[in-house]
Amino acid sequence: MTSAPRPLQPLTGICVLDLTRLLPGPWATMLLADLGADVIKVENPATGGDPARHAEPHYTANGQRESVYFCNANRNKRSVVLNLKDQAGLAALHALVRECDVVVDGSRPGAAERLGVGYEQLRAIRPTLIYCALSGFGQTGPLAQLAGHDLNIAGMSGLLQHNARETPSMPSMLMGDYAGAVMVVIGILSALVDRERHGRGAFIDVSMLDALISFTTIQMTSAFATRVDPANTGAVEGWGGNPRYGIYRTRDGKYLTVSLLERHYWNAFCRKYGREDLINPDETEADRLTTHGVRGVLYREFLEALFVTKDRDAWIEELHAAALPVCPLFAPEELAGTPQAAARRHFFDLHCAHLGVTIPQIGFPFHMTMSDDRNAFAVRSGPPVLGEANAELLSDVPGRASTRVDIR
Numbered sequence: 373m374t375s376a377p378r379p380l381q382p383l384t385g386i387c388v389l390d391l392t393r394l395l396p397g398p399w400a401t402m403l404l405a406d407l408g409a410d411v412i413k414v415e416n417p418a419t420g421g422d423p424a425r426h427a428e429p430h431y432t433a434n435g436q437r438e439s440v441y442f443c444n445a446n447r448n449k450r451s452v453v454l455n456l457k458d459q460a461g462l463a464a465l466h467a468l469v470r471e472c473d474v475v476v477d478g479s480r481p482g483a484a485e486r487l488g489v490g491y492e493q494l495r496a497i498r499p500t501l502i503y504c505a506l507s508g509f510g511q512t513g514p515l516a517q518l519a520g521h522d523l524n525i526a527g528m529s530g531l532l533q534h535n536a537r538e539t540p541s542m543p544s545m546l547m548g549d550y551a552g553a554v555m556v557v558i559g560i561l562s563a564l565v566d567r568e569r570h571g572r573g574a575f576i577d578v579s580m581l582d583a584l585i586s587f588t589t590i591q592m593t594s595a596f597a598t599r600v601d602p603a604n605t606g607a608v609e610g611w612g613g614n615p616r617y618g619i620y621r622t623r624d625g626k627y628l629t630v631s632l633l634e635r636h637y638w639n640a641f642c643r644k645y646g647r648e649d650l651i652n653p654d655e656t657e658a659d660r661l662t663t664h665g666v667r668g669v670l671y672r673e674f675l676e677a678l679f680v681t682k683d684r685d686a687w688i689e690e691l692h693a694a695a696l697p698v699c700p701l702f703a704p705e706e707l708a709g710t711p712q713a714a715a716r717r718h719f720f721d722l723h724c725a726h727l728g729v730t731i732p733q734i735g736f737p738f739h740m741t742m743s744d745d746r747n748a749f750a751v752r753s754g755p756p757v758l759g760e761a762n763a764e765l766l767s768d769v770p771g772r773a774s775t776r777v778d779i780r
Contacts, residue, residue, distance in 0.1 A: 381408025382748050392478030393422040396549040397506050398445040400556035405448035406749045413449045421758040434728035446755040453759035456487045464766050469494050474502045481511045491575045500573040502563040504556050510579030520580055522546040529584040530591055534611045552580035613663045615672035626684035627701035633660050724754040
């Protein structure tokens with residue numbers, strides 16, 4: 373069944389077969405779907421679909437339950453349930469591949485091949501196929517077969533310690549998952565351009581660890597410097613040692629993020645609060661990302677004592693009026709109510725048809741307007757019901773509605 377025509381988006385007419393689950397793959401394919409791709413999510417009946425469907429908390433309405441986690445990473449997709457371990461399920465998957473442009477797999481190296489859905493197997497069906505294999509540690513190397521859990525990847529990235537003497541702390545986000553997901557999107561978009569220009573398919577090997585290490589441009593500066601010259605002790609200080617770039621508590625027990633790195637901002641701040649004595653007339657650009665030595669102790673004492681004299685929001689109103697880069701530190705439950713969130717549409721509401729209620733969604737990660745004034749992004753549907761597209765997409769396989777595929 374062919375759906376009704378819809379407004380053109382950058383990826384309109386591109387079909388993506390999504391074999392991934394949980395966070396990194398589904399978030400990446402949701403972004404492709406938001407940009408217009410037709411994403412078909414293939415789910416395993418043995419696990420009740422994507423395991424994210426079972427994660428707490430859940431929305432419960434209309435006699436239905438759906439995981440908030442699942443809803444946050446799977447809008448604009450269609451779901452089919454296929455058991456790839458039986459011949460009928462595999463035949464149905466191969467039928468879908470004939471009409472798809474992209475396959476995204478999130479299993480460990482070799483697992484897709486054992487199921488009959490590896491790159492070479494699917495490339496034989498669709499020679500210009502773009503196949504993205506997302507894993508924790510990549511298709512090669514001694515850790516290729518290790519499960520790719522985010523904490524392990526974060527720990528191996530160098531991002532949980534600033535140096536070997538420091539006690540590491542738990543990360544507050546799934547940094548490896550998101551780094552890998554971003555590279556999935558970049559790789560697929562690059563391959564689509566190459567196919568359009570040169571007629572080639574592609575195999576994209578995305579390692580979450582590789583992706584996250586590529587984000588360590590600043591963190592690796594000291595390690596690189598000492599590798600070349602072991603006597604080099606210079607360091608970028610942006611991790612709490614610089615008092616002009618840190619987090620400070622306010623009178624109401626909330627917090628501010630202070631980013632007075634540049635000399636002109638610091639000088640203006642000191643003048644505003646009567647501490648011209650803390651202005652360093654000899655400060656240079658080289659001092660920007662340092663601890664500021666002995667002066668830094670005085671800076672920190674000043675800032676700590678000052679910020680506890682007023683509530684967080686009073687500080688924000690006062691400092692933003694002076695165009696000084698000090699911002700509120702928000703807890704997740706505060707985010708949606710801010711003027712910035714409203715102006716940039718960080719969140720929006722979406723009607724979830726099978727629940728019969730409106731659910732919140734996180735907004736698009738960038739804004740893009742085409743030359744015909746249309747928005748590149750669009751919301752076409754909420755998260756899919758498990759297997760809702762089986763009858764539409766599959767025909768002529770025993771025990772199934774159809775293997776005939778019409779997905780444009």
